[in-house]
Amino acid sequence: MPILPQPVQNLITAFERLPGIGPKSASRLTFFLLRAPADVSKKLAEALSELQEATTFCSRCFNITSAGNVLCEICASPKRDESQVCVVEEPLDVLALERTGGFGGHYHVLHGALSPIEGIGPEDLKIKPLVERITSGGIKELIIATNPSMEGDATALYLKQQLLHLPVRITRLARGLPMGGDLEYADQNTLLRALAGRQEME
Amino acid sequence: MPILPQPVQNLITAFERLPGIGPKSASRLTFFLLRAPADVSKKLAEALSELQEATTFCSRCFNITSAGNVLCEICASPKRDESQVCVVEEPLDVLALERTGGFGGHYHVLHGALSPIEGIGPEDLKIKPLVERITSGGIKELIIATNPSMEGDATALYLKQQLLHLPVRITRLARGLPMGGDLEYADQNTLLRALAGRQEME
Numbered sequence: 001m002p003i004l005p006q007p008v009q010n011l012i013t014a015f016e017r018l019p020g021i022g023p024k025s026a027s028r029l030t031f032f033l034l035r036a037p038a039d040v041s042k043k044l045a046e047a048l049s050e051l052q053e054a055t056t057f058c059s060r061c062f063n064i065t066s067a068g069n070v071l072c073e074i075c076a077s078p079k080r081d082e083s084q085v086c087v088v089e090e091p092l093d094v095l096a097l098e099r100t101g102g103f104g105g106h107y108h109v110l111h112g113a114l115s116p117i118e119g120i121g122p123e124d125l126k127i128k129p130l131v132e133r134i135t136s137g138g139i140k141e142l143i144i145a146t147n148p149s150m151e152g153d154a155t156a157l158y159l160k161q162q163l164l165h166l167p168v169r170i171t172r173l174a175r176g177l178p179m180g181g182d183l184e185y186a187d188q189n190t191l192l193r194a195l196a197g198r199q200e201m202e
Numbered sequence: 203m204p205i206l207p208q209p210v211q212n213l214i215t216a217f218e219r220l221p222g223i224g225p226k227s228a229s230r231l232t233f234f235l236l237r238a239p240a241d242v243s244k245k246l247a248e249a250l251s252e253l254q255e256a257t258t259f260c261s262r263c264f265n266i267t268s269a270g271n272v273l274c275e276i277c278a279s280p281k282r283d284e285s286q287v288c289v290v291e292e293p294l295d296v297l298a299l300e301r302t303g304g305f306g307g308h309y310h311v312l313h314g315a316l317s318p319i320e321g322i323g324p325e326d327l328k329i330k331p332l333v334e335r336i337t338s339g340g341i342k343e344l345i346i347a348t349n350p351s352m353e354g355d356a357t358a359l360y361l362k363q364q365l366l367h368l369p370v371r372i373t374r375l376a377r378g379l380p381m382g383g384d385l386e387y388a389d390q391n392t393l394l395r396a397l398a399g400r401q402e403m404e
Binding site: 004005006007008010011013014015017018019020021025027028029030031032033034035038040041042043044045046047048049050051052053054055064065066090091092095111 | 206207208209210212213215216217219220221222223227229230231232233234235236237240242243244245246247248249250251252253254255256257266267268292293294297313
């Protein structure tokens with residue numbers, strides 16, 4: 001039985017280790033690159049090699065930043081409001097919130113959510129540094145923006161319990177019907193949340 | 203507006219150039235690699251750099267093979283039947299047919315299919331070398347195994363016209379109901395083909 005040349009097999013195996021890429025996609029990507037201009041795989045290889053060398057995490061909020069920076073651009077900016085801190089699971093969540101342009105405070109990236117099933121406990125997340133940040137003062141409001149999932153909810157609840165004794169207001173992003181959505185297609189839980197969280201019309 | 207560190211943005215851009223990977227998947231893959239063991243992105247980068255250097259195409263059938271080989275393992279094998287040649291669109295199709303264990307002949311990889319919409323004409327495919335292979339003799343049967351798609355059908359038809367004058371039997375893979383399928387769920391075209399191609403029971 002003739003098998004694939006080793007370099008081809010190696011790349012397929014390497015692609016398969018990425019999330020959301022199965023054996024079929026891995027083969028497709030590999031065969032695409034075999035015929036693509038050499039430049040495509042070269043650029044990808046370079047970017048990969050550079051990624052971990054050239055980036056680091058902000059020492060205060062744990063968002064991603066360029067290597068050599070102690071603080072990320074947001075933490076270093078004098079224009080941002082230090083009294084508000086938004087707690088998110090991932091650096092990508094920071095990006096999503098920044099895109100809205102509706103938040104002018106600082107962030108704290110937990111790097112995950114509590115998940116007993118996956119064996120992720122409080123010590124795996126950046127919770128201790130968060131408690132320390134709050135204890136050292138200056139933060140008035142903590143906006144918890146973990147995902148509206150079971151893990152995100154559990155994390156939010158855990159954080160609240162941990163921070164209860166500290167003089168900080170703890171809020172959470174609103175739940176309800178998504179904008180542009182159709183009530184008819186909203187799932188049961190979203191609808192229940194929207195009902196429970198109903199507000200007076202102004 | 204704070205943007206992503208350049209190395210992160212570079213990798214997202216490089217991933218986006220791959221087929222089937224949009225901006226969202228590209229970000230996810232990048233942030234996965236940021237936190238994954240350094241080894242994951244290192245292996246991927248190495249495999250990418252090696253891919254085009256260490257592989258080449260068989261000079262006879264244009265299947266993928268290790269660099270340095272003039273012929274691929276199948277073309278070089280004395281056990282394979284040289285009188286039968288199966289024509290496929292992609293190297294992955296060779297793999298699929300080899301997995302069945304039901305074909306003992308040689309292959310010819312066209313590297314695509316005719317597609318006027320994408321501007322792929324006969325000169326973009328390995329059709330001329332195929333005609334030369336047949337002209338030089340020794341091939342009794344050509345099994346056309348292009349995809350059962352519009353492009354695959356057009357390619358099969360074109361090949362037949364080009365090879366009509368040559369003393370070679372030209373066959374095509376059977377069309378019909380897929381094994382394990384359910385007649386109820388078969389699409390109209392497949393069912394029509396299955397009807398038209400009905401065979402006497404033995």
